Amino acid sequence: MNAVLEEILRSGYATGSSGERIAVHSQISREEGEFLQQIVATVRPKVSLEIGLAYGVSSLFICDALAAVGAERHIVIDPHQFEVPAEFVTADPESTRGGFGVIGLRNLRAAGFEALVEFHALPSHIALPRLLEAGRRIDFAFIDGWHTFDYVMVDFFTSTSFCGLAESLPSTTFTIRASENSAGTS
Numbered sequence: 001m002n003a004v005l006e007e008i009l010r011s012g013y014a015t016g017s018s019g020e021r022i023a024v025h026s027q028i029s030r031e032e033g034e035f036l037q038q039i040v041a042t043v044r045p046k047v048s049l050e051i052g053l054a055y056g057v058s059s060l061f062i063c064d065a066l067a068a069v070g071a072e073r074h075i076v077i078d079p080h081q082f083e084v085p086a087e088f089v090t091a092d093p094e095s096t097r098g099g100f101g102v103i104g105l106r107n108l109r110a111a112g113f114e115a116l117v118e119f120h121a122l123p124s125h126i127a128l129p130r131l132l133e134a135g136r137r138i139d140f141a142f143i144d145g146w147h148t149f150d151y152v153m154v155d156f157f158t159s160t161s162f163c164g165l166a167e168s169l170p171s172t173t174f175t176i177r178a179s180e181n182s183a184g185t186s
């Protein structure tokens with residue numbers, strides 16, 4: 001396991017851009033991460049997709065497993081990686097929700113995965129059709145973005161379109177995180 005992930009799992013904290021400690025939240029559990037790694041080891045994807053980066057916990061699990069099977073690319077989509085501009089921040093802590101302070105990307109770089117990861121700072125319903133239009137293909141996807149029925153369905157439907165699911169069903173794997181506490185495959 002890479003040292004960055006090990007430290008987050010041990011302490012529950014990540015390091016911000018000014019060295020401050022940030023309590024990590026919204027992430028998958030160790031068990032879910034190991035489950036994803038088993039799938040990656042079995043499927044051996046060349047190109048994979050992840051929707052929902054946050055502080056990078058699931059990406060760090062996935063990238064570890066991708067590196068072990070010699071994958072070429074891990075496409076990551078998340079519109080809220082960047083800081084909420086100061087002029088929009090109010091006294092209400094909820095106003096900063098969704099800003100992950102680039103910490104997910106920093107963690108991926110610190111773990112040595114910058115050459116593997118391709119990041120799209122867009123909502124998935126915008127980024128996915130662009131990837132489809134560009135003729136991209138994927139072999140594995142983990143969907144953990146906005147957890148409402150409509151967003152998850154759009155993520156799933158669009159992702160299946162650009163993995164060419166119909167012709168490659170046996171070799172293409174999707175994992176959707178159904179709630180904050182569970183993961184499943186189809």
Ligand SMILES: C[S@@+](CC[C@H](N)C(=O)[O-])C[C@H]1O[C@@H](n2cnc3c(N)ncnc32)[C@H](O)[C@@H]1O
Pocket residue numbers: 026027028051052053054055056057058059077078079080081098100122123124125144145146151
């Ligand atoms: C549950 S968290 C992801 C946790 C991450 N997979 C982990 O294990 O550390 C959900 C993420 O989805 C992102 N998100 C919210 N709306 C989104 C959208 N429309 N498209 C893609 N990602 C979105 C949020 O910014 C957040 O980082």
